[in-house]
Amino acid sequence: MDQKFKKIALENSDSIVNMWINEIDSLKNGNYISNVSDELFESTNREFVNVIFKSIKDQGSTKHLEDFSEKLINLGWPLSYITDGLQVFRRVTVDFILSQSEQVDSNYIAQVLKSVDAWTEPIIRQLVNEYSGSWEHIVSLQRVALQELSAPLIPVMDNITVMPLIGTIDTERAKLIMENLLEGVMKHNSEVVLMDITGVPVVDTMVAHHIIQAAEAVRLIGSTCILVGIRPEIAQTIVNLGIDLGKFPTKSSLKKGFTTALEITNRKVVDMNTENQKIEDMIESIGKE
Template identity: 80%
Template sequence: MDDKFKRIALENSDSIVQMWMEEVDISKDDNYTTTISDELFESTNREFVNVIFTSIKNQGSSKILEDFSEKLVNLGWPLSYITDGLHIFRRVTIDYILSQSEQVDSAFISNVLQSVDAWVEPIIRQLVNEYSGSWENIVSLQRLALQELSAPLIPVMDNITIMPLIGTIDTERAKLIMENVLEGVIKHNSEVVLMDITGVPVVDTMVAHHIIQAAEAVRLVGATCILVGIRPEIAQTIVNLGIDLGKFPTKSSLKKGFQKALEITNRKVETISSKEEIKNMLKSLNGE
């Protein structure tokens, strides 16, 4: 009996597709796909229904289901698009088969329901699993990318590096800051690390503790940590919390911090006002 119903569905796929497209199109106005262009919506719907019929005909095709679910993830379409579409397909297919049959008793209806469910349920499971796997993979890659950007140590001059911190600092990010700053100091042979907290919105006891730990770790590996970006409200908070930053140089701006870093590394910025001075400096650098 299942083969009979499957043959009816496959031989009349054009009619079922038309019914399915009409119902899915109606749902567009009330759900997550309202912002999607009509052309993309229609082309994706046609691809979706082709995937369904191909899977029914071949009794499941993992590759085509994997490719389609990955495409939806990349487009940013929600999982509910898959589940809603398959439920609509199930309903219109059952309605079509019943409409083509003269015998419509309870046993016959039960057979139709069981047969169509046997086609649709495996597709739902496979698509949901593939979609979830693709989504988790993308989220994992994004998390790694954000971690790499969340605490970068940037070399700006020989022996001087800067770590700009932006956003909230939690325990997990503090651990990443510690790892990056220690690895970076060794890698870049840093004598001075400028830790810029201008972009950190809140400095409470926990954040200050993490910053002090990182600065202390820098000191233990033989470098100096200068804390820059101390805004008036942050300075007041640090004082009110009774936090001691006396061990580490602090500056209100990155510019002042960089000037301090130059002093520590026995360098300074000089203004050159004439071509003759430039020539003399070049000669000096060249040992002439």
Template identity: 75%
Template sequence: MPEALLKIVIENSDEISRNWLDQVSERRGNGYTANISEELFQSTNREFVNVIFSSINRHGSTEELETFSERLINLGWPLSYLTDGLQTFRRVTIDFILNQSDQVDTEQFSKILTVVDNWVEPIIKELVNEYSGSWEHIVSLQRVALQELSAPLIPVMDNITIMPLIGTIDTERAKLIMENLLDGVIKHNAEVVLIDITGVPVVDTMVAHHIIQAAEAVRLIGSTCILVGIRPEIAQTIVNLGIDLSKFPTKSSLRKGFNKALALTNRDVVNLNQDANPDLEKLLDSLK
């Protein structure tokens, strides 16, 4: 019976595919595919149903399944698209087979269900496993990338580096900030580090404690830490909480903090137009 049903399904794959495409399109609605273009939606559906038939006809080939699921992940399509599509294929195929017979008793109906389930279930299992594995790999790569971006240390000048912080600082991120800060200070031979908290929405006791720890650790290895980006509301919060930031310099903006860093490294910003040598200017003008 399985081989006979398989022959019927394969020989009528065009009609089954049309019925499947119609039902999938009807169920599109306002869900996860609402923002996808009609052309991409229909082309993906056609590819999906072809993958299903290829898997059934080849008795367990997984190469096309892997390629298709990987492409969907890269496009950002959810797993529910795959599972919903396969359940729809199950219903459409069973309905088509039943319509080919004038009379179907309970035993025959049960056998048809079992045969179709034996086709569809391995595909669902393979797609879910492949999708989940690829998704976990992508999430893992994204997590590493986010960690690298969550506490960057940027060398802007000899002996001066900046660490811009954006977003909420929790215990795990504070640990990463500490590690990157100490490693970066040594790597870049930084004398001054500016921690910019302009993008940190809330500075509470815990956040301030982590910043103080980081600044103290930087001091212990022979460098100076300057806290910049202290907005008026942040300053008020720090005062109200009784947090002591007197052990290291603080500035309201990155520009002021950078000028302080220049002073600490015995440098200054010079306006060349005001301090230029008149004789040199005349010489340069004569060469024009």
């Protein structure tokens, strides 16, 4: 930035900041931060304008730009806040510098515009790049976290595990389900896997195909897959589509599926009150003899 214009901007930073804040306040009623509190909006604006002036003082340092862009992402503010804010700042700064000169011709205006652009454009590029990079990094971490939670295999009893599925099943997630299922069956030495689709909103041909593949893979490694959570509308859809789920057991609820799993592993649920009564009756009978 031209040293003459730089001096004007720095010496009159308070005036420029106030002009900028007055104009930027109108953006709050826009379509992206209208629900932000006045206190947070004002403090963020102050920080934003401080970042801009810090850039002209500490040329070459980008740490403050990185921190500010990361803060905006954490707040959930859109990229347009940065671009709109800097465009307003550019206009306000140009207007203020021009107002400080008694004689303004086309050459002088061109010099001011060029000088201010040389100051603000690198900031725009840097902030946009930092914002985009931070956003992509956060989205990547969230995607990994969601994948880890999207197909859990939960051991509920020796040799019996449950895989609850929630949400839409696409090809990528189906692959993850298959991997987690096979790995979990081997890890937990599962004889029976209950695949619960209660939380799957739609079961179409593709989803059913993925489920059949997963169940078949479980069968090939010596275990049984029971599909549970078959709601009436899903059962009707499966029948209408002509999908064959007859190769492995299906149950309408997790409770019924768990009872079947116990039977397959030679166990059953016993009412202790009934059993205790039987024992007492047997003891009483022996005593009478």
